[in-house]
Amino acid sequence: MSADTTPTDPTPADPHQNPAVDGSELIRFDKVTKRFGGNTVLDNLCFSVDSGKHVTLIGPSGSGKTTILRLLMTLVKPDEGTIKVNGDYLTHEERGGKLVPAGEKHIREVRKNIGMVFQQFNLFPNMRVLQNIMEAPVQVLGLSKDEAEARARELLDMVGLADRCNDYPSRLSGGQQQRVAIARALAMRPQVLLLDEVTSALDPELVAGVLDVLRDVARTTDITMLCVTHEMNFARDISDQVLMFDGGKVIESGSPDKIFGDPDHERTREFLSAVL
Numbered sequence: 001m002s003a004d005t006t007p008t009d010p011t012p013a014d015p016h017q018n019p020a021v022d023g024s025e026l027i028r029f030d031k032v033t034k035r036f037g038g039n040t041v042l043d044n045l046c047f048s049v050d051s052g053k054h055v056t057l058i059g060p061s062g063s064g065k066t067t068i069l070r071l072l073m074t075l076v077k078p079d080e081g082t083i084k085v086n087g088d089y090l091t092h093e094e095r096g097g098k099l100v101p102a103g104e105k106h107i108r109e110v111r112k113n114i115g116m117v118f119q120q121f122n123l124f125p126n127m128r129v130l131q132n133i134m135e136a137p138v139q140v141l142g143l144s145k146d147e148a149e150a151r152a153r154e155l156l157d158m159v160g161l162a163d164r165c166n167d168y169p170s171r172l173s174g175g176q177q178q179r180v181a182i183a184r185a186l187a188m189r190p191q192v193l194l195l196d197e198v199t200s201a202l203d204p205e206l207v208a209g210v211l212d213v214l215r216d217v218a219r220t221t222d223i224t225m226l227c228v229t230h231e232m233n234f235a236r237d238i239s240d241q242v243l244m245f246d247g248g249k250v251i252e253s254g255s256p257d258k259i260f261g262d263p264d265h266e267r268t269r270e271f272l273s274a275v276l
């Protein structure tokens, strides 16, 4: 990501500008600005997500939703501002009372808390399903092969694919591959699961199976979920909170009942009438 510049003057959180930090806050974006060339995609963005909550990001195409997930994965870096996960700066380290750009080791540690499922499944094509799920827990977390395999089998059972562990991804449908990708992300036991339009590349008849698996994950685990989706019924079902983005900012946030039923903002109304 050579176009990215590392922030040189990160501004520490301003408690007067942002919602109060409570004990259960897991993610905080503080005055985050992200530009691509002359295009300001996120503009002084502030928001936070509490531990265990399921938050859906909605908004028009190009409003920066995917960029937020990519920032959390450190696939891109903010131009200004700071991001904290579980109290640790994601892109900065505190050294001698000062914030300095984070080193690779620090970023790797913070990222262990975060799993992501992409629109394209991105499975390793040359590994069988079981191996796809075991790989990172063994390589990154240092689990023994037996521990990783037990974890992988449990997750395959959860996503309804216990009988496909010896198949290569190419033998599976897109929906099945995406369910393996969900199991693979969960195998790292992340605190946060990022979901980026995970059903957009699927044939319509395969969408429901994937969404059902995610509903189960939301219902049966305490994982924090940050979700970008065009599936508004799914968003309504699983979300504790919906954030509506426009012009690089959160213009409105609230419960799904509020945002989908009686939004305050005209722009939210317009957007929802176009997509619902």
Ligand SMILES: Nc1ncnc2c1ncn2[C@@H]1O[C@H](COP(=O)(O)OP(=O)(O)OP(=O)(O)O)[C@@H](O)[C@H]1O
Pocket: 036, 039, 041, 059, 060, 061, 062, 063, 064, 065, 066, 067, 068
């Ligand atoms: N690597 C990049 N280089 C240049 N521009 C980029 C890059 N990534 C994203 N953008 C631009 O940033 C803007 C926001 O993109 P982003 O994918 O975050 O939007 P989005 O809200 O997720 O949109 P959609 O719903 O269409 O996926 C878009 O104008 C996009 O073209």
